[in-house]
Amino acid sequence: HIYPHQKARTLASRGYSVGVLDVDICGPSAPRMLGVAGREVHRSGSGWSPVYANPNLAVMSISFLLPDADAAVVWRGPRKNGMIKQFLTETDWNGTDGLDYLIVDTPPGTSDEHISTVQFLSKIEGGVSGAVVVTTPEEVSMADVRKELNFCKKTKVRVVGIVENMAGLQMKVEDLKFLRVPIKEIEMATDDNESMEQDENDNSKKGATVDCTQEVLDILRAKCPEVLLWWLPPMYFHPQVAVHVK
Structure with a gap:
């Protein structure tokens, strides 16, 4: 989880308009990692208004819609899919100017969140630019990553690179x-x-x-x-x- 948020901040610091979409429905972490936990989103005529970590870094997460930080989201696949579709199609990312980069933070594995995100984004112009796979050195983590890589291969998503967090941790x-x-x-x-x-x-x-x-x-x-x-x-x-x- 460390990499996507650091990358988003780096791109934003260089003047790009960046959006972070947290599609980890059951365990959202992007708001806390980006310092906007506890904030709320509002709905307007143009769609959901994301929370801004800084003027050109917008964040959207189900965490903003929950009554408290410890509330559990107990949803089956179809409801998750509907929420992700809403986030992707009804969020007012930077008004009419749009975004330079949309970074989608997904949970581990190859679950509904991944399938829905790829399916919905593939229908728009440009589709998915690529995936950055994040791992840690443990074999348990790398086993999940191998599944992620196979998922990308099957869905024809280009793997931009692999980031190994905590590689030097002792x-x-x-x-x-x-x-x-x-x-x-x-x-x-x-x-x-x-x-x-x-x-x-x-x-x-x-x-x-x-x-x-x-x-x-x-x-x-x-x-x-x-x-x-x-x-x-x-x-x-x-x-x-x-x-x-x-």
Whole structure:
């Protein structure tokens, strides 16, 4: 999500008229990333009036239509499609002057939002100029990106490039968060090798994820303190590592 908003600001700073359309219906983030969260859009005779992050950077998102920031959007495909079509056809982007660039911020995957956006834009002159695919170094993220690239190939959308966010990010092991995976029974070995069965009120038996970060860090400090000083890139650890401590 970092790239499209940075690109929009950069283009706007160079004098171009830029629009950012957030079609992540269930998880809109563009308003917060561009500093316009909590604002409202208004409807006029010429259509929806977008929110302006600066005089030549307009933003449109379903976030502006929700009663509060935590409101959930529970919509099926047809309703999502209708909302995206409205955004694309009824938003008054910069009045009669139009836009130099329209950047569409989509959610991960190849869902209704992507299909609808490509279908609607392909009907107008010029269509889709191209797609910029954004990823992070983890294999989980790259697996989604490969699907995105196949989607672009099938829909004949030119891939302009791939941006890898957080490519140089490294984290200390001591800064990671460790979570105990919920299972029916967990026995923790004590220092004298005696097992202690967890009681009936233990959250892990009820399917809850238990934060055991301090417990794991204490073990590492006692057994191999040098590991705590290791710096590792995210391809080795996600910031929230789920572990099963026995």
